[in-house]
Amino acid sequence: MSELSSWRELLGQIASSSADRERLANEIGVRPITLNRWITGESVPRPHNVRQLVQALPKQHRSRFLELLGEEQDLASDQLPTDPPAEIAYQFIMQVLDVLATSPDTLRFWTVSRLIIQHALRRLDPERVGMAITVVRCMPPSSVGGKIRSLRECLGQGTPPWEADLETKSMFLGAESLAGYVVSTCYPRAVQDLAAETTLVPARRTENEVSAMASPILYANRVAGCLLFSSTQPNYFLSQNRLSLIHGYTRLATLAFDPSEFYPPEKIELYMMPSxxxxxxxxxxxxxxxxxxxxxxxxxxxxxxxxxxxxxxxxxxxxxxxxxxxxxxxxxxxxxxx
Known part of the structure; x- marks a missing residue:
């Protein structure tokens, strides 16, 4: 590829065919004609479109694209895509431990979970493009030695278009859900586009939700539920820094649960839940x-x-x-x- 003078020129070469333009446009969530206008200079992408565009580009072109992007005068510096730091700050971890040490058993789940969710929302959705985070718990067996038949959303918070407090929207989840799949397998999983992606992973799309990820809450090879993350943006869970943060917040969420609330995988036999x-x-x-x-x-x-x-x-x-x-x-x- 010859020496390039602008990000628009690089984008034009990457999207030189109609198939490439359509693929990029679909991943970003815009029309191909909008992509053409960015290339020709007729319009400037909005900040959230820039972030989506970078994620949609082939990996080998991202670094050069960002360099050229930073040299342009038609894009303000605060429009450039930024990933959150990959690590949770030591001060916040100490804050969680302090709350854990001073909260009575009856309030531990609520105080620790709310603290973690609030911090996670600020870090994972700093520009408030739209995210919801929900704590999903295993429903205890109805009889001694019984199986876990369902999960229940217990606590959640979001940024617009979601409500700040999602507790009133909570419902039961089962084998039909992404959370159910993750709790059953004890392995994290993301769906990058709930509207378009064809996958064997079950996922029931909710209002405003475009991409989603669930991360199991584990302790001593047992599971208590999962953290469920929903975004208004496609491909929001491709970023390695975001994945590292999600992993860290999920590990912290373990502290909100009593050891008796964790169940061995063989106890998980989820049923299907109604809509x-x-x-x-x-x-x-x-x-x-x-x-x-x-x-x-x-x-x-x-x-x-x-x-x-x-x-x-x-x-x-x-x-x-x-x-x-x-x-x-x-x-x-x-x-x-x-």
Whole structure:
């Protein structure tokens, strides 16, 4: 390749064919005509488009492209793509340990998890292009020696277009989900484009979500759940620095759990869960269920605290959701025989 004078010229050579232009445009999330305008100088890409463009380029061209990009006057320095530092600061790790040391057992999960998620959002989405992070926990077995049949989103936060607090949006996940796949295999996995990517990995796309990654929360070869990351941008989880940060935050999240909440992989046998819309009517009755359980315990002179009542209510919901999914599948199978 001859000596190049601008990033536009390099981009033009990389996208010299219509197939290459279309591929790049699809990965960035723009039309091919927009890519042509960048090449010809008719328009300047926006900051988030620049970051996506760099990620979409062949690896052997990225360094030179960034050099040429930095020399241009039509792009401000704050438009240049930056990766977050790959390591979590020592001061924050000490802050997590301090919170862990001073929080009562009943508040440990919530205080440690919220602290980690808030810090992770600032580092992984500093320009607030749109990210959600959710803690997904294994639902404890309903009987001694039983299997883990589902997962539950317990705590989450996001940047626009997601709400700041995602707890009210929580739902049950199972074998149909990316989180379910990751917890079952105990191995992290990302889907870079939920709309276009064809993969054997199950993933149910939610509103605003374009790419997603789940990272299992592990301790002594056992699993308690996962951290689930969602982004409005395609290919957001290709960056090695982001992956390193996600790995670090997931390891810190282990501290939010009691050792008894980690289960050996052979205990994980997830069922399929109904769609979010089907779950809503059951989740909406949660508080009423807790009240009923507490009232019944009081009337029968049983000792039951609020945390135990909540767990029983979640198990009721789980049982109903499993039954609904399998009943609907059974009905469809019966109908197809006629």
């Amino acid at each position: 979010p819309a089907q779950q809503q009517q059951h989740l909406a009755t949660f508080r009423q269920r807790v009240h009923t359980i507490m009232t019944e315990a009081l009337n029968t002179h049983r000792l039951l605290n609020n945390m135990q009542a909540e767990q029983m209510a979640w198990q009721q919901v789980e049982e109903e959701l499993i039954r609904i999914f399998h009943q609907s599948n059974f009905s469809e199978d019966q109908g197809s025989t006629f």
